[in-house]
Ligand code: SRM
């Protein structure tokens with residue numbers, strides 16, 4: 065049993081993502097933004113803001129949040145949920161770092 | 173007959189294991205170092221001269237004798253033969269019934285050119301320590317690569333012996349694995365106070381020298397002369413023996429809960445092991461492993477379960493503590509306490525009702541209490557409000573009411589340290605009619621210098637005025653702080669604050685790392701005030717300035733090359749046309765700023781397009797920046813029948829003087845050749861109208877969300893004066909305005925007369941002009957040229973194709 069629920073895909077060295085920044089991973093299903101916080105946590109979210117499609121990877125990263133570059137909605141990197149008065153949800157993906165390399169969990 | 177136990181490595185872990193081992197074993201102990209067990213942690217006090225080697229020996233010849241341990245010090249094991257159950261060393265083969273691998277870690281060496289030169293050491297054993305001691309003569313220069321725990325202990329030790337030490341650290345702040353940026357900033361300040369130079373964000377490119385080290389060269393071109401280089405960039409488990417004999421090795425030698433490797437007769441412990449995907453670098457869990465392994469070998473039961481570890485830095489006089497998890501995650505909350513005056517920073521990380529992490533700097537007295545709360549996972553909800561004040565409050569139950577604390581102060585208590593103003597004097601001023609903070613500042617000087625006491629002064633006012641007190645009407649910068657933009661700017665200058673963490677700590681930021689609103693503002697204030705010291709923080713910039721292009725609604729970008737004064741050439745136009753063709757630009761548009769915009773460019777095409785435009789002699793037009801945008805001109809006296817002066821030429825000179833400078837908000841200029849004003853100069857931030865007698869410089873116009881005509885600043889006779897005054901005025905704006913205020917908003921606050929006075933005073937004007945040029949010496953560079961060289965940064969990190977995803 066124990067069906068495989070996701071595959072870990074190596075996306076590159078953590079050093080390639082600036083702290084408090086993000087890089088994009090292009091997939092057939094659309095771009096995924098991989099964020100790195102000041103404390104070297106990584107998070108992966110769809111790179112499309114639910115408001116009007118802004119590229120979240122270009123937002124300012126503060127704490128574990130990102131502010132969309134187009135109209136400043138703020139999203140929690142963990143849950144993908146919009147913060148404050150805005151209502152919206154971004155899909156998230158599992159991501160982790162091992163030996164300085166970032167891995168992304170995608171559905172098989 | 174006793175069973176034979178062979179132990180490879182006489183380190184911290186195996187030493188503790190041997191202490192707990194029963195008498196059934198006949199032990200042979202190998203050590204590559206020519207000595208037995210000593211307290212490796214204490215090498216740092218040996219380095220600094222606070223202890224001698226003799227004082228840190230943990231097991232001496234008598235002890236080994238009493239245990240009847242056969243010691244083979246200075247003898248490296250070179251091979252394990254698991255079939256024959258022997259280990260091989262220079263002394264031949266030694267048989268075992270059970271084997272313990274306790275080989276510790278090997279320091280990691282960055283393989284930069286020159287890393288093998290004599291004078292390059294690591295920091296692991298007594299030999300390294302003695303080399304550093306010998307090299308640390310007063311006046312000698314040492315460079316430590318790596319600003320983690322080990323590197324900083326090495327640096328402090330050598331500095332204590334009189335060496336001139338520089339620490340080079342790759343990351344943005346020291347000890348980033350244990351500390352957040354605020355604590356890292358305080359640590360750096362403490363080390364600098366001891367004369368240690370710290371260079372963060374420094375990547376080592378090469379170690380220079382002929383026969384031995386002479387200097388260290390960084391990627392950014394900095395060179396630090398060095399008589400000794402200590403590399404302390406990390407460790408990796410010493411697994412070579414285990415690897416060679418085919419044991420299961422991941423990053424470390426893989427062991428189970430009984431410290432047993434994939435071969436039941438072979439055990440491993442210490443830094444060389446990997447347990448449950450985890451490696452170990454501090455002794456506390458190693459001691460637990462040692463006890464478990466001793467129990468297992470004694471035939472008892474034991475099970476290793478890793479515990480949380482806490483970090484302290486062993487540098488006398490530096491108080492630092494970190495434990496648990498301080499990463500950002502959902503449902504986690506921070507409690508932050510800062511006491512800028514005493515250099516104290518405390519941060520607790522809560523998850524639900526539990527404390528899960530703590531970072532303390534400057535006052536670590538409560539460290540063990542917090543650590544205990546973390547380890548036990550106790551529910552802390554009922555003491556949450558006062559948790560950060562430690563066990564004293566938790567026990568007493570007294571609520572920390574800040575107002576009550578101020579009320580309790582006697583009238584002679586000092587409130588403003590800078591100006592020596594006591595509580596009574598502020599109360600008197602308020603009773604005498606000073607009802608606003610500004611009035612109190614004017615009358616008493618309280619909070620008028622560094623400003624960190626502003627909160628206290630306001631509390632005294634609130635207590636004196638009761639309900640009549642209305643807090644400072646000027647709103648705070650953002651939710652992260654109570655200070656206004658103006659106060660922050662003033663305090664950055666007064667306090668000599670030169671980094672974002674420094675500002676956040678010294679001004680008592682209420683959040684850990686700021687927000688999307690304060691970070692860009694702080695980044696601007698710092699680079700404007702300290703052009704030579706501060707390094708721009710790209711990640712604190714809005715997308716357009718980070719990517720040097722305007723983001724569009726669909727995520728593409730627009731590219732606007734500079735067209736000096738709105739003048740172009742056939743060659744430039746051809747290059748623009750070529751770029752438009754090559755990169756399939758959907759729209760080419762003439763902007764309202766007299767230049768051409770290529771709209772709809774894909775991010776990954778930007779570097780190549782920039783380099784094509786660069787090749788044709790064009791640079792970024794900064795159409796995206798809080799900085800100089802355009803200088804619009806008209807054709808002027810060169811062509812126009814009414815032109816009085818060369819307005820086109822002056823416009824080009826102005827643009828060449830001002831381009832590349834960062835300003836609080838965008839700055840646009842216009843130069844018209846006569847009062848007919850074809851360049852619309854009288855609605856710009858700064859406008860020049862040429863007249864027969866010279867140049868009318870006017871400022872503070874607007875033609876965006878508000879429309880406003882400029883007001884005359886000065887009329888001058890020569891072009892040279894016009895250039896100097898405009899640059900000096902721009903600098904006045906750069907140094908004083910709040911972030912995002914255009915010139916017209918700022919002038920409305922400070923008054924045009926004040927600006928005129930500054931410009932009329934020749935000394936002031938000249939000093940402003942000089943500071944402007946100094947800043948330009950750093951910032952007037954073409955970002956395109958720099959960034960076009962790193963195309964990989966602009967492309968996706970990875971493209972996962974369909975096949976790969978199937
Ligand atoms: C390209 C251009 C329009 C055009 O096609 O001509 C333009 C385009 C934008 N303007 Fe503008 N402005 C352009 C000339 C102007 C002018 C006319 C001028 O410069 O003479 C004005 C009025 C003068 C002024 O600046 O006050 C102007 C007043 C604004 C404002 C209002 C500023 C204000 O303080 O009131 C904004 C909004 C802002 O900056 O916050 C703005 C913001 C913008 C932004 C950057 C919106 C944004 O933040 O994304 C637009 C980018 C569009 C894009 O997708 O690339 N743009 N904008 C012009 C570029 C000029 C250049 O060569 O650099």
Ligand SMILES: Cc1cc2nc3c(=O)[nH]c(=O)nc-3n(C[C@H](O)[C@H](O)[C@H](O)COP(=O)(O)OP(=O)(O)OC[C@H]3O[C@@H](n4cnc5c(N)ncnc54)[C@H](O)[C@@H]3O)c2cc1C
Nearest residue numbers: 181183184185203204205212248249275276442443454455
């Ligand atoms: C300067 C310094 C300061 C430190 N400060 C702290 C601190 O404050 N707190 C903390 O918790 N930790 C600290 N540490 C880390 C701590 O010292 C280590 O975690 C601990 O020493 C690891 O113990 P170990 O037994 O696994 O390895 P080690 O103590 O390194 O012992 C391994 C031994 O095995 C020997 N060896 C290796 N290969 C062979 C071979 N093939 N044959 C024979 N012998 C071999 C080595 O020579 C070495 O003597 C510090 C480390 C250093 C260097």
Ligand code: SF4
Nearest residue numbers: 724725763764876877
């Ligand atoms: S006026 Fe400026 S900001 Fe508004 S849509 Fe046009 S270009 Fe964009």
Ligand code: FES
Nearest residue numbers: 113116118132135
């Ligand atoms: S597209 Fe993200 S906030 Fe509008």
